[in-house]
Each structure stands twice: as structure tokens, then as C-alpha cells.
Amino acid sequence: MNSSNSAWLKKHNTVHLMHPMQDPKALQDNPPLIIDSGDGVYITDIDGRRFIDLQGGLWCVNAGYGRQEIVDAVSRQMEQLAYYSLFPGSSNPAAIALSQKLTEIAAPEGMVKVSFGLGGSDAVESALKIARQYWKLEGQPEKYKFISLYNGYHGLNFGGMSACGGIAWRSSYEPLMPGFIQVEGPHLYRNPFTQDPEELAEICAQIMERQIEIQGAHTIAAIIAEPIQGAGGVIVPPASYWPRLRQIADKYGLLLIADEVITGLGRSGSLFGSRGWGVKPDIMCLAKGISSGYVPLSATLVNQRVASAWERDAGFTSVYMHGYTYSGHPVSCAAGLAAIDIVLRENLADNAARVGDYFLGRLRELQERHRAIGDVRGKGLMIAIELVKDRQSKEPFGPQDAYPLAISEGCVNSGVMLRTIVNKLIISPPLTITTEQVDEVIEVLDRVFAANPW
Numbered sequence: 001m002n003s004s005n006s007a008w009l010k011k012h013n014t015v016h017l018m019h020p021m022q023d024p025k026a027l028q029d030n031p032p033l034i035i036d037s038g039d040g041v042y043i044t045d046i047d048g049r050r051f052i053d054l055q056g057g058l059w060c061v062n063a064g065y066g067r068q069e070i071v072d073a074v075s076r077q078m079e080q081l082a083y084y085s086l087f088p089g090s091s092n093p094a095a096i097a098l099s100q101k102l103t104e105i106a107a108p109e110g111m112v113k114v115s116f117g118l119g120g121s122d123a124v125e126s127a128l129k130i131a132r133q134y135w136k137l138e139g140q141p142e143k144y145k146f147i148s149l150y151n152g153y154h155g156l157n158f159g160g161m162s163a164c165g166g167i168a169w170r171s172s173y174e175p176l177m178p179g180f181i182q183v184e185g186p187h188l189y190r191n192p193f194t195q196d197p198e199e200l201a202e203i204c205a206q207i208m209e210r211q212i213e214i215q216g217a218h219t220i221a222a223i224i225a226e227p228i229q230g231a232g233g234v235i236v237p238p239a240s241y242w243p244r245l246r247q248i249a250d251k252y253g254l255l256l257i258a259d260e261v262i263t264g265l266g267r268s269g270s271l272f273g274s275r276g277w278g279v280k281p282d283i284m285c286l287a288k289g290i291s292s293g294y295v296p297l298s299a300t301l302v303n304q305r306v307a308s309a310w311e312r313d314a315g316f317t318s319v320y321m322h323g324y325t326y327s328g329h330p331v332s333c334a335a336g337l338a339a340i341d342i343v344l345r346e347n348l349a350d351n352a353a354r355v356g357d358y359f360l361g362r363l364r365e366l367q368e369r370h371r372a373i374g375d376v377r378g379k380g381l382m383i384a385i386e387l388v389k390d391r392q393s394k395e396p397f398g399p400q401d402a403y404p405l406a407i408s409e410g411c412v413n414s415g416v417m418l419r420t421i422v423n424k425l426i427i428s429p430p431l432t433i434t435t436e437q438v439d440e441v442i443e444v445l446d447r448v449f450a451a452n453p454w
């Protein structure tokens with residue numbers, strides 16, 4: 001084995017690795033960059049090419065690369081205690097400290113308890129299981145269904161995948177879990193109703209209410225949604241939508257689960273996406289930015305209403321029969337504490353809001369010059385550029401169209417790492433990015449669009 005050899009790595013990457021969300025045949029024709037090191041907002045591949053990382057890893061490296069505090073925290077923890085479990089009979093200090101920290105920073109949302117996992121899909125799975133058990137403990141076991149939104153993404157475990165609102169994520173693995181229903185969410189750029197944001201929010205809220213009434217509120221455990229939809233294409237709801245979701249949940253006696261796997265820890269320009277909408281959910285799912293992607297970690301937070309169901313003496317049914325060997329892994333939790341400390345100390349949520357606004361403004365200038373840019377949308381440092389064949393009809397480029405890939409490849413060849421989801425260019429850089437670095441990116445985008453006129 002010569003794993004430092006570029007040709008060797010490229011060959012074995014194609015032969016042995018199953019890459020998530022990728023057609024293995026396409027992988028041969030279109031091999032990925034193999035990233036070898038990172039520093040700040042920059043990454044370098046095995047051939048020594050340097051890129052500004054507009055992906056932020058996968059929406060997760062909020063604090064940027066090469067943060068010595070996180071490295072030190074991990075190595076100290078490994079030296080002191082590499083592992084101990086939270087299963088009956090034991091606990092560990094790092095997990096205790098991180099649960100305290102998370103409930104402290106999410107105190108305005110009313111969060112009081114934490115269940116740990118290793119990634120966003122775990123966080124969602126835990127939230128769904130908590131919601132179902134909550135209603136059993138409340139003596140209403142028939143409340144088991146979940147309502148989520150079209151274009152919503154909730155990870156790819158069976159629970160979260162069943163809540164996903166897009167065929168592409170679901171079809172190869174059907175049948176999915178029963179009891180999951182999707183309804184239309186407010187997508188301003190693409191909806192059959194209206195171009196007025198507040199009117200759209202109200203229409204979608206009413207669609208949600210009608211679905212709850214058709215199903216029967218007595219059968220529904222919770223609404224689960226992202227404060228800003230990420231993988232669905234960075235769909236930012238109108239400001240009144242999340243407050244309406246809270247009202248609806250209260251009106252019909254449902255729990256409200258905020259899937260903050262991307263929006264949590266600063267990315268959307270406030271510490272949590274729910275906070276940005278002025279809403280207190282009952283359950284919050286955190287992952288990605290919680291450890292800035294340095295180690296696998298996720299957390300599911302619950303408020304007192306939910307937690308109190310476990311405080312009554314319900315015998316065996318009140319056992320929280322959920323968790324993993326690595327729930328509350330001390331090394332992950334030590335990394336989480338250090339990463340959160342950076343996000344708070346450096347006010348990265350504020351930086352995301354400020355630089356995100358600047359980024360959006362500059363992208364809208366590009367939109368005026370390049371016809372293929374149909375829409376530019378986002379909040380904080382969650383941004384999408386949607387590419388269309390025709391601005392009037394908004395006809396999107398499809399998976400077979402080469403144009404979006406030509407743009408992202410042009411960017412990569414000019415040192416900007418950009419993710420494409422079909423016809424959307426996704427921008428989710430480390431939250432430490434500066435306006436000067438944004439200017440560099442805009443220059444590259446401008447050049448690449450000009451070289452690929454539509």
C-alpha cells in the first residue's frame with residue numbers, strides 16, 4: 001500500500017469505496033477531488049491544488065479547518081479516557097459537560113435535556129422515537145404519525161428517510177415506514193399559488209391544517225421540518241411560516257420538531273434557525289456544526305414538556321430504550337465543547353449573517369449579468385444559486401443536462417469548491433469566511449459564467 005501516492009489513491013477510490021449519493025459508473029467518468037488537508041476556509045487536494053471550500057465540508061465545518069483548540073481537546077480526551085458509555089451504570093464527564101452546555105445555549109428555546117448520537121440521521125431518528133414514546137407515556141399511543149414538508153431532508157435512516165419530501169431520496173428503498181405524510185411547504189420561487197411571501201406562508205399553513213384534520217390530530221405525534229430547507233435546495237420560508245407552524249402544533253396538540261442539522265450552531269445567521277424565526281420548538285436536532293465536522297457527533301434536545309413525560313413513574317415503558325454504543329462518546333463530546341466555544345467566542349452566527357447578506361447581494365449582481373441564474377436565495381451562509389434554461393418559464397436544468405456541472409467544474413478549476421444538487425449550486429462555507437474572500441469567489445463565478453454563456 002502506498003496511500004500517499006496520488007495515482008494509487010485515485011485507483012482505489014473508484015474500486016473500493018461506495019460513495020454516498022453517487023452513481024458508481026459516473027464516479028469512473030467524473031472522479032472526485034481527494035481532499036488531503038485544510039486550513040481556515042481553504043482545502044488542498046492530493047495533487048496540491050488549493051480551493052476555497054464553499055461547501056464547508058458538507059455544510060458542517062462551521063469553525064473552519066485546522067482549529068488547534070479542537071485538536072487539543074480531542075487529543076487530551078483520548079489520552080485521559082478514550083471511551084466510556086452512557087448505558088446503565090456509567091457516564092462520562094465530557095458527555096455531562098456538553099449536555100449542560102447545549103441546554104445552556106438553547107435555554108431561550110426552553111431545551112432541558114439531551115440525547116446524543118453520531119450524525120444528523122441519528123439526531124432525527126432519536127427525535128422521532130422520542131416523539132412516539134412521549135405520546136405513549138402521555139397515554140395517547142395512537143398519536144404516532146409525522147407530518148413533514150415537500151423538499152424536506154431528514155437524513156437517510158429509515159425514520160428520517162420516511163420523512164424526506166423528495167422521491168430521489170426514497171424510491172430505491174421503499175417501502176418506507178408507515179405513518180409519514182408530506183405536505184406542500186412555502187417555496188417562493190417554485191409554487192403554483194402566489195409570489196407573495198406572506199400569502200404563500202398562509203396558504204401552506206392552511207394546507208398543513210387541512211392535512212392534520214384529514215388524518216385526525218389524535219393520530220399525529222409531531223410536525224418535523226427544517227427552519228430553512230437545505231438539501232432540498234436552500235428554501236427559505238417566509239418569516240411568518242415557522243410561527244404559524246408553532247401555532248398549528250399548539251392548536252392541534254402536536255409536538256414541533258426543528259431539524260436544525262444544518263441551521264444549528266450559527267449557519268443561518270442566528271445560533272439556531274428556530275431562533276431566527278422567533279420560535280421555540282419542542283425538540284431540536286443538531287449535528288454538523290455541533291462539532292464543526294471534526295468528529296461524528298449529534299444531539300437531540302428536548303424541552304421540559306417532553307422531558308417531563310419521563311419523569312413520571314410509568315414503569316418499564318418510561319425506559320428510554322434508545323441509544324448507541326457511541327452515544328455521548330467522550331472524544332466527540334470534547335470536540336463538541338471546543339467547537340461550540342469557537343462558534344460562541346467568535347460570534348460566528350453574526351459573521352454568517354453579515355457575510356451572508358453581502359454574499360447574497362453580490363450574487364444578485366451576477367444574476368443581472370448571467371441569464372442562466374434564475375434565482376439567488378439564502379439566509380446567513382446557506383445560499384443556493386438556481387440555474388434555469390429560461391427565466392420566464394423557470395424551466396430547470398435536469399440531471400442529464402451538462403450545464404450546471406460545467407459551471408461547478410469551471411469553479412473547481414479556478415480554485416472554488418462548489419457542490420451541485422442537480423440545477424442548484426450550493427454555498428455553505430465555513431462561517432469564518434470574510435467579505436474579501438467572497439469577492440474572490442464572485443470574481444471566479446463571474447468569469448466562469450461568462451465563459452459558459454447560456
Ligand SMILES: Cc1ncc(COP(=O)(O)O)c(C=O)c1O
Nearest residue numbers: 119120121153154155230259261
Ligand atoms: C436537515 C438535515 N437533517 C438530517 C441530515 C442527516 O445528517 P447526516 O448526513 O449527518 O446523517 C441532514 C444532512 O445533510 C440534514 O441536512
